[in-house]
Amino acid sequence: MRLRTLVWREIFERKNQLTTGFLAILLGITVIVSIKNITFYSEKAVMRELDALGANVLILPKSASVQDYYTADFNAEEIPEEYVMRLVMSDIQGLDNLSPKLSLPVKVRNQNVTLTGILPKDEFQAKAAWAGAGIFSRPQGCGVVVDIPGEAPPSPRETLVRNRVIETLASNEVLVGADAATSLGTKEGDKLNLLGEKFDVIAVLPQTGTVDDSRIFAHLHTVQELTGKGSVINAIEVVGCCSEISGGLVQKINRLLPDAKVVTITQIVNTQIRMNQMMSRLSLAFLLIIILVGGASIANYMYANVFERRREIGTLMALGAGSSLVLRIFMFKALLLGLAAGIGGYIVGTVLALTLGPRLAGVPVLPMPELVVWAIGISVALTLAASYLPARRAARLDPFTTLQEV
Amino acid sequence: MLKMEAAGKFYNHRQQIITALNDVTLDIPKGDFISIVGPSGSGKSTLLMTLGGMLSLSKGRVLLDGQSLYDLSPDKRARLRRKKIGFVFQTFNLVPYLTAAENVQIPLFLAGKDESAQKQRATDLLARVGLSDRLDHKPSELSVGQQQRVALARMLANNPPVVLADEPTGNLDPETSQQVIAFLDEINKEGRTVVMVTHDPQAALMAKRTLSLVDGRVFSDGHHHLATSDEAQTQKDWRQGLSG
Numbered sequence: 157m158r159l160r161t162l163v164w165r166e167i168f169e170r171k172n173q174l175t176t177g178f179l180a181i182l183l184g185i186t187v188i189v190s191i192k193n194i195t196f197y198s199e200k201a202v203m204r205e206l207d208a209l210g211a212n213v214l215i216l217p218k219s220a221s222v223q224d225y226y227t228a229d230f231n232a233e234e235i236p237e238e239y240v241m242r243l244v245m246s247d248i249q250g251l252d253n254l255s256p257k258l259s260l261p262v263k264v265r266n267q268n269v270t271l272t273g274i275l276p277k278d279e280f281q282a283k284a285a286w287a288g289a290g291i292f293s294r295p296q297g298c299g300v301v302v303d304i305p306g307e308a309p310p311s312p313r314e315t316l317v318r319n320r321v322i323e324t325l326a327s328n329e330v331l332v333g334a335d336a337a338t339s340l341g342t343k344e345g346d347k348l349n350l351l352g353e354k355f356d357v358i359a360v361l362p363q364t365g366t367v368d369d370s371r372i373f374a375h376l377h378t379v380q381e382l383t384g385k386g387s388v389i390n391a392i393e394v395v396g397c398c399s400e401i402s403g404g405l406v407q408k409i410n411r412l413l414p415d416a417k418v419v420t421i422t423q424i425v426n427t428q429i430r431m432n433q434m435m436s437r438l439s440l441a442f443l444l445i446i447i448l449v450g451g452a453s454i455a456n457y458m459y460a461n462v463f464e465r466r467r468e469i470g471t472l473m474a475l476g477a478g479s480s481l482v483l484r485i486f487m488f489k490a491l492l493l494g495l496a497a498g499i500g501g502y503i504v505g506t507v508l509a510l511t512l513g514p515r516l517a518g519v520p521v522l523p524m525p526e527l528v529v530w531a532i533g534i535s536v537a538l539t540l541a542a543s544y545l546p547a548r549r550a551a552r553l554d555p556f557t558t559l560q561e562v
Numbered sequence: 563m564l565k566m567e568a569a570g571k572f573y574n575h576r577q578q579i580i581t582a583l584n585d586v587t588l589d590i591p592k593g594d595f596i597s598i599v600g601p602s603g604s605g606k607s608t609l610l611m612t613l614g615g616m617l618s619l620s621k622g623r624v625l626l627d628g629q630s631l632y633d634l635s636p637d638k639r640a641r642l643r644r645k646k647i648g649f650v651f652q653t654f655n656l657v658p659y660l661t662a663a664e665n666v667q668i669p670l671f672l673a674g675k676d677e678s679a680q681k682q683r684a685t686d687l688l689a690r691v692g693l694s695d696r697l698d699h700k701p702s703e704l705s706v707g708q709q710q711r712v713a714l715a716r717m718l719a720n721n722p723p724v725v726l727a728d729e730p731t732g733n734l735d736p737e738t739s740q741q742v743i744a745f746l747d748e749i750n751k752e753g754r755t756v757v758m759v760t761h762d763p764q765a766a767l768m769a770k771r772t773l774s775l776v777d778g779r780v781f782s783d784g785h786h787h788l789a790t791s792d793e794a795q796t797q798k799d800w801r802q803g804l805s806g
């Protein structure tokens with residue numbers, strides 16, 4: 157017989173009465189852990205996407221959301237490729253780089269991958285030259301894409317990954333994202349059958365941790381031709397001059413392309429920040445709710461438990477238990493409850509985050525062991541605080557009165 | 563060894579003062595066996611519990627081995643109960659979710675004995691009350707007579723010199739009552755001081771002397787004289803009950 161035995165036995169004897177209070181706390185901890193876990197990884201994923209994007213302005217179809225763009229949701233409408241030329245021909249200043257894209261789901265070697273058509277830089281230059289005007293003739297220097305004299309030109313891989321542009325891409329060439337390459341089992345120099353055509357894999361792109369990893373990139377016009385889509389695109393990624401962006405670049409593009417939606421990365425970041433603030437407020441609200449509901453139901457349970465056990469407490473006192481031992485019996489019980497609810501809530505919350513995270517937020521979620529400390533800390537503090545007054549009442553019971561009742 | 567000096571106990575019940583003990587003075591020497599009889603509400607339980615350090619007096623003192631119980635702190639008093647006093651109750655008061663052996667271990671656990679010593683002692687004590695084959699039974703799995711025997715074993719756990727029993731046979735049939743009274747007689751013969759509240763006049767006769775309480779006053783304090791052969795015969799029958 158030890159304190160532990162005594163407390164354990166009692167818990168298991170009357171576990172049904174415990175269920176409500178215990179579940180309230182478990183549920184609260186579960187929700188907090190899963191919210192924290194998912195927001196952490198979705199924040200991280202968005203930051204990584206933004207970092208990898210390189211572009212700072214996106215031109216999308218009116219009905220498309222930024223989320224559609226990230227997840228390459230193909231239900232959204234398209235915009236004509238002609239918009240690119242309109243931009244090129246316009247007098248809008250501060251457009252450093254344009255990268256039109258058309259993404260489609262395709263089946264290759266029985267795998268579902270996203271095929272993304274991109275336009276290499278040389279075609280712009282040709283078009284721009286042909287049109288007698290264009291963005292590449294303007295002075296550069298404020299965007300991302302600057303050729304540093306004396307440096308070897310970067311490989312197609314790096315420029316596509318960092319700057320969203322590639323100098324040249326023949327109509328029968330493809331670039332394969334790292335994950336797509338693994339799942340398809342292809343490597344540089346291989347041939348790949350896509351939509352009935354043979355393509356040369358000219359490069360496998362380095363891992364970026366973004367959706368690009370599971371994509372195949374081909375020439376935009378090839379993609380349009382093979383899918384019979386015509387001259388349309390899903391998005392134009394723009395590298396704009398920061399000073400121009402703050403100076404009304406978005407409004408100018410809006411005026412030029414009234415049927416498209418123009419968003420800046422700042423907007424996306426702000427949306428994300430707002431989203432995160434909302435989530436952290438939500439988890440704070442949950443924290444308050446579990447403190448109130450969970451704490452109240454544990455306190456309520458403990459009072460009932462003390463009342464029900466008053467004869468037992470009186471007996472223990474008659475047998476020589478001091479009030480501190482009685483206090484410890486109830487506080488130890490509260491500690492066990494808190495530990496169980498904290499650990500259980502962490503486990504359930506993590507499982508929930510791991511299964512729901514990819515579906516709700518579209519990001520892979522990994523367990524965060526550091527959350528277990530918080531989960532246990534909150535839960536134990538709560539059960540101890542809620543049990544203190546009932547435990548003290550037990551410790552102060554008058555043994556004679558408790559034993560006299562029949 | 564146990565003394566009560568001019569003890570008074572008053573309860574305040576709805577602005578009405580109830581006198582449960584009225585100027586009681588007792589001297590209980592070591593090895594005594596006292597039975598306390600009296601009508602319901604006469605203060606028997608109050609007397610027993612104040613003697614056992616469970617209920618403080620409104621007036622007067624209780625001395626155990628010269629130590630005034632209610633001048634001690636509650637925790638010191640609890641420690642004294644653990645060491646020197648064994649309680650037996652009418653309703654046994656076994657802890658329902660613990661086995662017979664674990665119930666007997668409680669006072670040993672409270673005294674800080676290690677687990678193997680606790681188990682050994684509990685096994686021995688339960689053997690003594692004839693429950694060797696019921697160590698792992700919960701109270702609900704035992705008959706009332708067996709439950710009271712577990713309580714008797716638990717009461718003996720820390721080898722207390724004083725035993726206080728409040729109607730220990732109140733819930734038992736005559737046969738088990740006899741066994742319990744016989745057991746109390748047996749431990750009295752080991753040198754323990756026994757004070758027993760009872761409603762049963764025949765059980766009361768087993769004691770060395772009987773106190774009658776009426777309205778909180780000790781009505782008589784006489785040594786058994788065994789005046790009639792009837793009473794002597796009853797006592798003899800009871801004693802046979804123990805051995806049988």
Ligand SMILES: Nc1ncnc2c1ncn2[C@@H]1O[C@H](COP(=O)(O)OP(=O)(O)O)[C@@H](O)[C@H]1O
Nearest residue numbers: 573575580582601602603604605606607608609
């Ligand atoms: N906690 C209490 N509050 C008020 N009155 C009490 C309390 N406990 C006992 N009494 C009263 O004190 C008297 C003696 O009670 P008790 O010692 O239990 O008597 P007995 O055991 O002889 O039946 C009774 O009149 C009872 O009603």
Ligand SMILES: [Mg+2]
Nearest residue numbers: 606607608728
């Ligand atoms: Mg009574």
